[in-house]
Amino acid sequence: METLELSIIMPCLNEAETLATCIEKAQWYLQEYQIQGEVLIADNGSTDGSQDIAKRMGARLVNVTEKGYGSALMGGIIAAKGEFIIMADADDSYDFRSLNPFVEKLREGYDLVMGNRFKGGIKPNAMPFLHKYLGNPVLTWLGKLFFKSPCNDFHCGLRGFRKRAIMSLNLRTTGMEFASEMVVKATLNGLKITEVPTTLSPDGRSRKPHLRTWRDGWRHLRFLLLYSPRWLFLYPGFFLMIMGLISTIILLASPRVHSLLYSATAIIIGFQLVNFAVFTKIYAIQEGLLPNDKRVLKFKDLFSLEIGLIIGSILFIAGLITSIFALFQWEAVGFGALNPVQTMRLVIPSVTAIALGLQIIFASFFLSVFQLKVK
Numbered sequence: 001m002e003t004l005e006l007s008i009i010m011p012c013l014n015e016a017e018t019l020a021t022c023i024e025k026a027q028w029y030l031q032e033y034q035i036q037g038e039v040l041i042a043d044n045g046s047t048d049g050s051q052d053i054a055k056r057m058g059a060r061l062v063n064v065t066e067k068g069y070g071s072a073l074m075g076g077i078i079a080a081k082g083e084f085i086i087m088a089d090a091d092d093s094y095d096f097r098s099l100n101p102f103v104e105k106l107r108e109g110y111d112l113v114m115g116n117r118f119k120g121g122i123k124p125n126a127m128p129f130l131h132k133y134l135g136n137p138v139l140t141w142l143g144k145l146f147f148k149s150p151c152n153d154f155h156c157g158l159r160g161f162r163k164r165a166i167m168s169l170n171l172r173t174t175g176m177e178f179a180s181e182m183v184v185k186a187t188l189n190g191l192k193i194t195e196v197p198t199t200l201s202p203d204g205r206s207r208k209p210h211l212r213t214w215r216d217g218w219r220h221l222r223f224l225l226l227y228s229p230r231w232l233f234l235y236p237g238f239f240l241m242i243m244g245l246i247s248t249i250i251l252l253a254s255p256r257v258h259s260l261l262y263s264a265t266a267i268i269i270g271f272q273l274v275n276f277a278v279f280t281k282i283y284a285i286q287e288g289l290l291p292n293d294k295r296v297l298k299f300k301d302l303f304s305l306e307i308g309l310i311i312g313s314i315l316f317i318a319g320l321i322t323s324i325f326a327l328f329q330w331e332a333v334g335f336g337a338l339n340p341v342q343t344m345r346l347v348i349p350s351v352t353a354i355a356l357g358l359q360i361i362f363a364s365f366f367l368s369v370f371q372l373k374v375k
Contacts, residue, residue, distance in 0.1 A: 006030070006037035006103065007082030007163075010090035011072035016048040018092040018204040023057040025096035033100065041090070042076030044068070070178025074171060077163060086160040091203035093126065094158040101196035102160035111165035111191035114151045114183070115158035120197030127200060128213065135217050139224065143180065146228040149187040151195060155179050155220070158198050165191055170288055176216040177223040184227055189291050227290070229280040237273030240266045248349070257344035264352040271356055275363045282370050300371065308364025316357030322350040 008026045012019060019041070026039045041054040042062050054061045064075030073087060084106045088094040094115075105113040122132060140154040157179070169185040171178065186193055225232045244266030251260040282300070284290040326346045330338060 004036045004038055004082045006035050006084045006086065007040050007076075007080035008037065008096065008099070009040045009042055009073065009076040009080060009085055009087045011042050011044060011069060011076065011087070012046055012050050012054070012090050013044045013072070014046045014048045014050060014207075015090040015205070016046070016050050016053060017206060019050050019053050019090050020057055021092050021204065022088075022090045022096055023054065023059050027058070029097050029099055032097075033103075035103070037082055038080075040076050040080055042072045042079075044072040066174065068174035068178075069176050070171070070181070071174045073178060074174075077166065080163055083163060084160060085163050085166070086158070088158040089203075091205055093201050093203040095199065095201070098199075099160070101198075102158075105194050105196060106160050106162065109192060110194050111162050112182070112186045112193045113160040114153065114193065114195040115156040115198030116151075116153040116195045117156055117198055117200040118153055119195075120199045122200045123202060126202045130213055135213065139180070139217070139220050142221070142224050143183065146224055146231050147184050147187045149183055150193050151183050151187075153195070154183055156198065161186075172289075173223065175219055177219045180220050180223050181227075184224070227284075229277045229284070233273045233277035233280065237270045237275075237277060240270030240273065242270075244270060248352075252345055252349070255341045257341055257348070260344065260348050264348050267352055268355050268359075271359060275359065278363075279366065279370075282367070286370065300367075303364075303367065305364050305368040308360055308367070312357045312360030312364065314357070315353045315360065319350045319353030319355075319357060322346060323354070326350060 008030070010019070010022055010026075015022075023039055023041070029035075030037045030039070039057075039059040040062060041050070041059050042064050043051055043054070044064050044067060051061055051063075060079075062076055062079045064072045066075070076087070077085060084103065086099055086102050088096065102113045102115075117127070118136075127136075136153065136155055140152060143149050143151065143154045159182075161182075166182065166186070169182070169189060169191075171181050171185065173181045183193075244263045247263035248260060248267065251257075251263055254260070278296075278299075281290070281293065281296055285292055285296060326343060329343065329346075
């Protein structure tokens with residue numbers, strides 16, 4: 001396959017109103033700056049004649065049958081002949097004549113060059129109020145918090161990248177969250193990332209955009225959470241365990257046995273969340289969804305089924321012994337009425353120890369299944 005320097009990719013689904021304008025601007029850019037490149041239209045099943053427009057304008061048409069924004073883009077990326085790729089929507093909201101900042105950064109050696117609309121300028125009516133002041137800032141902030149990403153506009157639709165670098169990420173999402181997946185995986189895999197200011201203009205279509213504020217916003221948020229087991233499971237789990245443990249120690253000397261029950265429950269739920277964090281992280285690494293983590297590898301080396309069985313059995317036996325002691329206390333009063341304040345101070349920690357012990361035992365077996373798969 002012939003290799004070019006640049007492929008300009010536009011995902012397309014019924015963009016007949018603006019497609020010709022976008023293609024014309026992209027072709028002008030390639031010619032004006034004497035870049036060996038192509039304009040590639042990744043069509044996702046248009047029914048308004050967009051395919052004919054692309055052919056008539058001399059763009060290369062790639063038909064992508066699997067539905068979704070991410071599917072269309074991935075189909076275009078795979079088919080692209082360029083060493084570098086610049087992608088943007090075909091709605092005329094980005095100016096394809098102003099791609100030099102992206103190309104220059106790619107030539108400097110960057111793997112991913114993100115546009116930043118908040119630095120370059122958002123023209124009046126170009127971005128809905130909720131997107132501008134809630135959706136994009138919040139999701140970008142979460143992306144930076146969860147993944148330490150250098151990007152300040154996570155969802156800018158105009159971005160450039162090296163084809164080889166992005167193909168190595170094994171991107172899998174098919175919808176609008178594809179934009180988040182690219183940034184997250186590029187960050188986690190240590191790609192060289194930068195951003196340049198870009199301008200967002202009102203799109204030239206008379207119809208509503210494909211983007212749905214709440215549906216697609218949730219899909220982006222869901223993706224960020226699922227790709228960060230630390231923030232979804234680990235940190236909340238540790239918080240519940242620590243607060244539950246502190247509360248339990250304080251309440252053991254208190255008559256507030258109902259509060260003691262809740263604090264013990266927090267310990268159990270928190271520990272279960274920590275388990276989920278470990279399971280999810282190891283599974284994601286083994287399936288190639290997340291890169292290797294030295295801390296996880298060290299944990300797998302130090303932890304064994306036997307160690308888990310020993311720790312879990314100690315807790316289980318301790319809880320069982322104290323439960324038997326509570327039973328003897330009940331027998332001492334002829335299995336009659338008990339003072340719940342005194343009894344529950346012993347029963348609640350006993351049940352908690354039994355539950356934690358069993359969780360550790362079966363979690364150890366579950367982790368061993370992962371290790372068998374690796375071997």
